[in-house]
Amino acid sequence: MPDQHSTLRAQRRAETQRTIQAHAVRLFTERGYDATTVTDVAEAAGTSPMTLYRHFPTKEDLVLVDHNGRLVAERIAASSAAQPLVRRIGNALIDSAATLTSGGHGDDLTANKQFLLARLRLMISTPALRARHLDNHYTLQQTIVDALGTDAADPDTAFHARAAAGACLAAMHTALVRWAEDDGRPELPGLIAKAFAAAFGENVFVDTGRDA
Missing domain, CATH: 1.10.10.60 (Homeodomain-like)
Structure with missing residues (x-):
């Protein structure tokens, strides 16, 4: 077939x-x-x-290629359009982080986490990768805007979506750097949720069902 x-x-x-x-x-x-x-x-x-x-x-x-954009887009597309933009985007980023850090059990899970940490450290410490990572950031931002179903013909709506996506990605990056500095000890989804709470307020993600 x-x-x-x-x-x-x-x-x-x-x-x-x-x-x-x-x-x-x-x-x-x-x-x-x-x-x-x-x-x-x-x-x-x-x-x-x-x-x-x-x-x-x-x-x-x-180093830079991954499937995070696809995962985030799928979760945003499945979310309710009635929710605030930062909640839709933030929950999708938290969920995708949970998926990426739970790729197995026991030794497999440890190996997967170590691989992700090694990639992240390379992106942070290597100038050539930092520059390309910024390009990936913009690509993911546009992927998020597209997944939101934003009306590109409405400049204000598109602007709001890009601003929300950019703010969420900046907060997530702060969490990723902290995760690398702490050698992956904190749970990454919870750390990202803490970054969102710091950036947008505790009440923005109160219905995620996670311990932020």
Whole structure:
């Protein structure tokens, strides 16, 4: 069946990307980002540089590519349009963080958290990655605005959506930096919720059902 074949291809592609990215983050952490070449990563992952570039067009993508934008957009689209913008966006960001940090149990969960921490530390400490991370920030901001179903023909509505998305992402970034500084000990979703409460007030997210 064509759909089944497409699903299998997508699964294999995703698995190849995860393998390559895991080796890249490990090598960048051990040897330094600038001292590690794309060829080094390809050799460690057991693939060719050509195959690697099909999955990750640039060296920066080896660290920065993730599925967070898709997760956030799905959760925003499923939320009620009657809620305040920052609540819709904030809850989606908290939920996506919960998904990204709960990718397993026991050793798998620990490995997943360590991978996320290593990626985050690289983004914070590497100038080239900090610059590209800003580009990703704007891309995620636009993804959020699109997921909100904002009327692009109404400048005020679009402005409000972009402002809310930008403010939420800035608060989340503060939480991510704190999470890295604390070596991942706090639960990331709760830390992001605390950042939102500090930025927007305790009552904005009172119905999330989480301990902020």
